[in-house]
């Protein structure tokens with residue numbers, strides 16, 4: 274067989290990639306983890322996590338540090354580099370970086386997902402009132418009025434977090450009930466600073482230096498309204514981070530990677546885990562579970578080469 278640089282290359286150092294790295298390092302595989310930004314992935318921007326077993330509550334930043342330190346102590350090599358494209362065959366997985374190509378016997382794609390945009394031109398207000406990261410930006414809105422958009426766990430949890438800083442938070446949700454966990458809903462309904470505006474969508478933003486107005490429309494009555502607000506936090510779903518993929522493996526209609534129960538994609542020896550995968554739930558616990566399965570599947574794949 275051709276000599277490869279690595280047994281396994283992992284793309285992405287979120288909870289999924291770091292867990293795959295922990296398992297692979299313990300299995301004494303020759304493994305490299307590539308991360309384009311900071312190890313931790315989405316949990317870096319998560320204020321408080323209280324549904325990951327073993328921690329009654331922990332900041333996303335601290336959990337990310339713990340996962341990274343554990344992986345490195347076990348000997349995992351983490352390199353800061355962005356994967357630009359892949360050339361995949363059964364025998365050789367070629368990972369293309371800006372300045373070089375790496376070869377591996379197997380590959381785990383753990384590149385995660387990023388927030389979906391509203392599509393109302395909010396891009397021009399990013400950094401000027403529009404954000405998807407309350408942990409990063411809530412402090413800029415002390416005693417101000419902000420709009421939060423969405424109805425899932427992330428939106429409700431982050432809207433509650435915003436009330437620690439803002440004097441008023443409007444939560445705009447397109448349906449007449451929230452999708453978030455009941456415990457989060459109870460907290461939201463009890464919070465005096467949080468007002469939920471049901472059956473409504475954001476139709477536009479305006480302002481001179483930054484966000485000043487958020488325009489909303491009731492989808493049942495078509496009534497339009499303008500809310501005076503200094504910021505707009507958006508949590509309306511996520512898109513997979515797969516720009517480097519170029520159809521190299523099969524995906525669903527939204528671009529999330531299809532896998533079997535061993536996390537193998539349509540290409541033998543290429544596995545996908547965590548938020549980038551077509552999965553019914555995107556959480557830390559599901560990401561780390563996927564990753565443990567994929568790492569063991571990788572070992573079996575290599576043994577049988």
Ligand SMILES: Cc1cc2nc3c(=O)[nH]c(=O)nc-3n(C[C@H](O)[C@H](O)[C@H](O)COP(=O)(O)OP(=O)(O)OC[C@H]3O[C@@H](n4cnc5c(N)ncnc54)[C@H](O)[C@@H]3O)c2cc1C
Nearest residue numbers: 285287288289309314315356384385386547548555556557
């Ligand atoms: C605000 C917020 C709050 C949340 N709260 C919770 C919570 O309380 N509990 C919970 O269980 N879950 C929570 N989640 C969801 C949880 O964070 C995700 O399910 C989890 O992070 C998914 O892990 P992952 O490793 O699959 O992907 P990610 O965390 O998205 O990590 C993917 C990594 O891959 C890297 N990457 C992407 N493309 C490339 C490339 N081309 N080359 C190299 N590296 C690349 C990215 O930089 C990133 O570091 C929250 C998410 C958000 C945004």
